[in-house]
Amino acid sequence: MPFTKTFSLRRFYGTKVDLRKLRPMILDRIEKRAHAYPVRSMVPVAQQVLLARNALIHAVSTLLHSIPLFVCKFCPEICIGEQGHLIQTCPGYRRRAKNRVHQWVSGGLNDILVPVEAYHLHTMFQRVITHDQRFDFDRIPAVVELCYQAGADPHHQNLYSSSSNLEPSDDSVHGTQSLSPEDLASVANRTFNAWEALRSGVHKLLLVYPVKVCKYCSEVHVGPSGHKARLCGVFKYETWKGAHFWMKANVDDLIPPKIVWRRRPQDPPVLVNEMRGFYGRVPAVLDLCTKAGAIVPAKYNCMMKVQGLSSPVNIKILQEH
Template identity: 70%
Template sequence: MALRRKLWVDFWGELSNGQRFYSSKFDLKKLRPMIMKRIENRAKDYPIRDMVPVAREVLKARALLIRGVSTLIKVFPVQACKFCPEVFIGEKGHLIQTCRGFRRRAKNRVHEWISGSLDDILVPVEAFHLRKMFQPVIEHNQRFDFERVPAVVELCWQAGADPTDQDLHLNTRNSDGIVGGVHGVESLSPEDLTVIANGTLKAWETLRSGVQRLTLVYPVKVCEHCSEVHVGPSGHKARLCGVFKYESWRGTHFWKKAGVDDLVPPKIVWHRRPQDPPVLLDEGRGYYGHAPAVVDLCTKAGVVPPTKYFTMIKVLGRSEPVGSEH
């Protein structure tokens, strides 16, 4: 204890009147071995045994979610804007003028719709797959030495789950070849679609709640300026951000603590209610509701959304603008 206090005093300086005085007498290089040893000792506490079942449940829910969504979008078409990330679930896209477009295009334009895919509903988020949780920080020149895997799978792996090769490489881009949804979707009855949608919505809620619990225990970082995610005690140093124009190529990331929305983006879309017109108009944009894309997709199959989404969906809200009243 005496040695520890001496190091503390040499580094921070004595405290006086509630103020902290910094000292330059202590060599930071001598403190580095102590810090690195403490980081290595932290690995002995992981994975936490009680969180292993949660990680396994998250992996299972993720596979069921991808399978369910890939089945439902074969029945309920997805529309994606050609020029911005906007998504709408329905036979035709809406007429709400919220297109952000390309950099040189005018803002607030009507969207130009094309057929969407699974990536538009479940946004893929990938991270570097570490060889061990507490390892040296990945440098920029090492970025190609580490495999990129879904961030949720990487989190579950570090939390003690044992993902198979299918889990490590199962993402929305190759799901058709692995899970592919249910065969013969065209012959399914409305009741069958409702059952699938119920299971899909349950998997969605299980996935998000499980990831939230894991992020409270395991360190996960996200860049403040882009969507890059890193699962581990410290972010990597790969210069991939590109947010600053003065960077000659790409800039380093600015890391902060990540949340469940960073690993499992909800992808909010406009939600058409029974009282809304067949095609959503720009004049009523202040009256229409929103919902996560997965929730909106499941409601199209007859599922009642959880009550926590009622405020967002505006279940009992008006549809027509005030100016349309006579």
Template identity: 60%
Template structure:
């Protein structure tokens, strides 16, 4: 081997080995986890002293106020705008009557592509209730399966705000936020103002929850809609309640996002160029929209431009069969 080739081989070997360190495992002592456990627990206790973050307290109050405004607005709007819910699946539609799109899969997904069975909808069909265990303190022992009845279930957004230092005496039951069942007559302008305020509260709520999740951890199960607000998920074996696939299984936790605490729940959106009743043949042309956005837009609120793409506002209409 020539001197030049030998130098090239040495330089290439140094490049490959650069950045790596080799340790002699026999000389290194083994890690004693029994000694590390008290240190880890002490660090968790010290971390708890840093919460709640005082600068996040006004944001928590803003989120709770937006939530109350949202429930008040939706409960009033559904008394003036028709809302329909399928009694066999979670499908919802806003309009004078239900659509004819065959997307119903039945109660336990046993059916396939059948027509929906429409009934009058409620507030829970617009604002999907997401509940979680109410912790006595943010950093506490993990809830075991046999302890699941020792903790109350409250809205996940309220639990997140309580972790942020909000007043614990705040209304935690969604039913207490609803207005009386007797509707009051509203003019077109009053209905439009209410819809605009409700849509603004929804946007404020989602933005505030997004900021709170950057500071306070929350978990969601990968296989179902269970949410847990806290540094680690609980051990209650409830997975499968929503999908009936792994009954009474353990949850597979991952980081939660805004859509996990505030599900947008997309619905079919009827545009100006669409027929009065949406049929199954034109489903590829129809747009989709969050149910609350559709409700507020039909009451006169202006739709933000960021939703135009998913709503297909200027899209083509379905061809009419001769």
């Protein structure tokens, strides 16, 4: 009979750690880590991100003077075009009903470029913000805060306008600014290029700098650990006294794409609820640029469903043959 040797795995729970002795070592390590930031090679990337954000804000504002934008009165749904769609996805007033037709009103810049704010810190590794200190720190756009921590100066002459909040937020954008189709397409192409440059630059910065987002709400914090302000508004978790549950953030957390229904040439003039499974779903900026005449890369064709069917009638015809 072969000899078998049995190993017993034991866990030792008696080891005690004196946190008072470890605290100076932890603080010293954090202070030494802070000297490595900002990373010099990432400063030009942060500057390009601010420039792209500035160009995107101005370009989208220009397009919205020529292309109508509608937003639902009771939910975040938006629609770009001459009139709102008839797709029944509205939860209604205070979510008392489901699958209702949206009630459309005029929208603005903040409905497409959704503002995401974060606490402004002088250094990324300063002490954690407590709940009582939540009013002692300014709130600025999260992308601007990330660029600030990456070494860019948002108050520079060429970058200053990009550090402000998105404006206008609630004003009507149904202006009568006359732009030729060529000029409109040129602005649309610049808008799409700025959108791509902004997202690409933020993605590069997130590979180097830590950014946190709450698991249950849209709160963002730029730094190695989230703040302690109890502001989480998800009532399901109110037993935790509003504390955020932090996790690693991605590009969509800092730059929400705001997905919208997209009308294709083969679709009806007004999108109806019965055929919504055939429509494309794209970021609002992409839909705005295509309606203005921009040419987008082929990688978005699957999302836009360019060659897709337009109605269930086509399926019946294919089945008969």
